[in-house]
Amino acid sequence: MSHSRSMATFSNIPLTFTVRRCKPEFVAPARPTPCEQKVLSDIDDQASFRFHVPFVHFYRNEPSMEGKHPAEVIRTALAETLVLYYPFAGRLREGANGKLIVDCNGEGVLFIKADADVTLEQFGDALQPPFPCFDELLFDVPGSQGILNCPLLLIQVTQLKCGGFIFAIRLNHIICDGLGLKQFLSNVAAMARGEATHLIPPVWERHLLDARDPPRVTCTHHEYDQVEASLPLDNLVQRSFFFGPAQVSLLRRLLPLHLRRCTKFELLTAFIWRCRSLAINLQPHEEVRMLCAVNVNSKMKPPLPQGYYGNAFVFPAAITTVKNLGENPLGYALELVKQVKASSSMEYMKSVASLMVIRGKRLYFPNVIGSFFLSDLTKAGLEDVDFGWGKAVFAGIAKAVGVISLFVQARNKKGEVGTSVTICLPAPAMERFAQELDKMLKQQPIEDNKSKSNRILSAM
Structure with missing residues (x-):
């Protein structure tokens, strides 16, 4: 058992707490699983997806679960779920021409049981990323951060003294996307509740998102343009906007x-992209890009089978100049x-899959x-x-990953449900960004013809 004491500020509330962690362990499938190698899709194994993504879930106390430690319940359910989703218990290897495969060897996922002397209420009433002291809620096990030959999942379950708990997980993005993670965790949760009949059977079928044979690039892909940096991307800070x-x-x-009639996602993306571009101090003629994660499942014919949990999105790019965004x-x-x-x-x-095959491992966003990268x-x-x-109470990304911003559902101090957007920028640019947001939110609305006519008539 290891101890660490943390000091953080949540919702402007200073908070000090101690986390006691058990030794990290590997949770393997509860029963024997196939020993085989599974090939990832040409979308899955692109170089730009080779990173880990941290998620965190906060849960209240539930009187009916008194006497049960959530870590023990989840560990047992996890082992059972890995019987079906056994690739998660494997390790990534590199095959011919850099092609990534999953060695389904049953080694297991990393798991940590922990306790903290703090209540959920002490974290404040507006849980939004980034979360201070997240390293205490998800201990970075030395040697586990790699892409190849490392665990695909790292999980820490921290029970709070109020009876609630925090579930934190780090996912190797190569194995699945956010929707795939939700599917996997829903199965773990069903097992934990004793509802094994509610499982979603997994579907591998990664070949469905492979390139054609022979590969053909039929679209323009500015998301992979090699762009020269005009300003350094360092000394970054993170902040959420609700x-x-x-x-x-x-x-x-x-x-x-x-x-x-646009969607809320489209509206907020346009708004934040405009404010961000004006805040980063580029020259007016310089180009800015917006790379937006778009799930392609609904656009496939036929759609991907239910239960598919691989990466199923692309990152098309819009390009314009700082001047065009600012003056329009x-x-x-x-x-x-x-x-x-x-x-x-x-x-x-x-076309993206073909591009990965033809130029593959040399291409990065x-x-x-x-x-500006964003995902909803x-x-x-x-x-x-x-x-x-x-x-x-809250479930979503724990912090921005590099320059990628993520939209998650959250609540403010009034209890209103809305969208929290985590932004990562150099400190001076972050201040200018907040000012641009405030300035735009104070603009006069555009009147439609009907309301304008009514106002003129009422004045006559």
């Missing part, structure tokens, strides 16, 4: 009437966002300050994962 119903309504009124109204950025989403078809996905997890349903203690 957008509730009032802010979303106000932003819609900044759009002309014909654009107001919000609708300009919105239309670029909508065009990018519309371009993401099955053909586009097959441009990791420069002028590129608000509809992933991670908060619905119920291990027997009810739905999560």
